[in-house]
Amino acid sequence: MKAVRLYAAGDLRVEDIAPPPALGAGEVRIMVSAAGICGSDLHNFRTGAWISRSPSVAGHEFAGVIAALGEGVAGFAVGDAVVADSRVTCGVCAACRGGRSNVCEKLGFVGEVCDGGFAEEVVLPASLIVKAPAEVDAAVLAMAEPLAVALHAVKRLAVPKGSPVLIAGCGPIGGLAALLLSERHDGPVLVADRNADRAARVAEVTGARIVDLTAEAVGDALVDQPLLAVLDATGHPGVIGTLLDIVSPSGMLALVGIGHGSLAVDPVRLVEREIALVGCHAFINELPEAVALMPALEKRLLALVDETIDLDGVPAAYERLLAGRSTGLKTIIRPVTLLGSP
Ligand SMILES: [Zn+2]
Numbered sequence: 001m002k003a004v005r006l007y008a009a010g011d012l013r014v015e016d017i018a019p020p021p022a023l024g025a026g027e028v029r030i031m032v033s034a035a036g037i038c039g040s041d042l043h044n045f046r047t048g049a050w051i052s053r054s055p056s057v058a059g060h061e062f063a064g065v066i067a068a069l070g071e072g073v074a075g076f077a078v079g080d081a082v083v084a085d086s087r088v089t090c091g092v093c094a095a096c097r098g099g100r101s102n103v104c105e106k107l108g109f110v111g112e113v114c115d116g117g118f119a120e121e122v123v124l125p126a127s128l129i130v131k132a133p134a135e136v137d138a139a140v141l142a143m144a145e146p147l148a149v150a151l152h153a154v155k156r157l158a159v160p161k162g163s164p165v166l167i168a169g170c171g172p173i174g175g176l177a178a179l180l181l182s183e184r185h186d187g188p189v190l191v192a193d194r195n196a197d198r199a200a201r202v203a204e205v206t207g208a209r210i211v212d213l214t215a216e217a218v219g220d221a222l223v224d225q226p227l228l229a230v231l232d233a234t235g236h237p238g239v240i241g242t243l244l245d246i247v248s249p250s251g252m253l254a255l256v257g258i259g260h261g262s263l264a265v266d267p268v269r270l271v272e273r274e275i276a277l278v279g280c281h282a283f284i285n286e287l288p289e290a291v292a293l294m295p296a297l298e299k300r301l302l303a304l305v306d307e308t309i310d311l312d313g314v315p316a317a318y319e320r321l322l323a324g325r326s327t328g329l330k331t332i333i334r335p336v337t338l339l340g341s342p
């Protein structure tokens with residue numbers, strides 16, 4: 001079968017490989033219908049930071065159809081539409097036992113610690129799949145995992161009722177957070193991104209207002225309201241520094257972006273203004289909730305798709321995305337081109 005494997009930093013290959021071996025107990029074989037390219041896939045390709053085995057079929061955001069069930073798998077049937085949970089957790093550390101599996105001591109991700117979804121087929125333990133509504137476009141279902149990440153971040157952010165919220169970065173997580181907030185929050189949603197096309201797309205789909213990332217521009221948009229909730233989805237230390245200046249006293253800055261470089265911050269700025277700085281990592285139990293939102297969000301999620309490609313197009317898509325050349329949020333891979341599909 002065809003698959004996209006990461007060998008080392010900068011070394012991504014489209015190859016013909018043997019299909020996954022026979023199923024073990026508790027495993028399922030999935031024909032991948034659609035997969036999304038994530039910022040963390042690009043980060044791993046650029047830096048090799050999370051390479052724990054080589055080569056590894058990349059991809060942790062995907063949806064598919066069950067092709068076969070291993071022994072003892074209950075609750076699923078061949079032909080079921082499913083989405084994959086990206087997290088591989090140990091289940092026994094203090095975090096896992098305490099219901100915080102997203103910060104498991106041994107947390108790993110599908111595509112890194114085991115083969116992922118940038119392939120025609122993948123085998124996963126049944127514990128890592130969630131049943132999905134078959135009538136929803138697979139490209140949309142492939143966005144369930146990042147939607148769960150955005151849901152977790154939005155929950156951590158806990159925007160006060162009626163209060164404005166600012167999201168920096170209109171990539172997948174920032175854009176999906178804007179979509180969720182436009183649905184469930186009753187205050188103004190502001191978004192900022194240096195890529196004007198991407199910001200425009202997010203604003204159009206979510207109704208969020210675009211602002212420049214300066215204290216003056218954000219102040220004008222807020223009129224007289226304090227800005228108590230800010231989400232950084234860029235991971236860029238320079239942007240985070242600016243956001244710490246923009247957030248109002250007693251406000252919260254939640255960080256969900258994965259970037260690089262270190263942050264120079266005067267702790268007195270946080271103390272005197274009582275700023276809460278909160279990290280948001282992956283998700284805990286939000287994936288089924290994200291899947292349940294899919295039918296209602298389908299049209300708007302489709303409007304956020306950047307390009308649809310096949311497996312051969314993945315290396316070029318990585319280059320394009322790393323160069324910042326995207327107008328949409330999510331590049332979708334269709335491993336098997338079915339007749340009549342877009
Ligand atoms: Zn992801």
Ligand SMILES: [Zn+2]
Pocket residue numbers: 089090091092093094095096097101104105106107
């Ligand atoms: Zn654990």
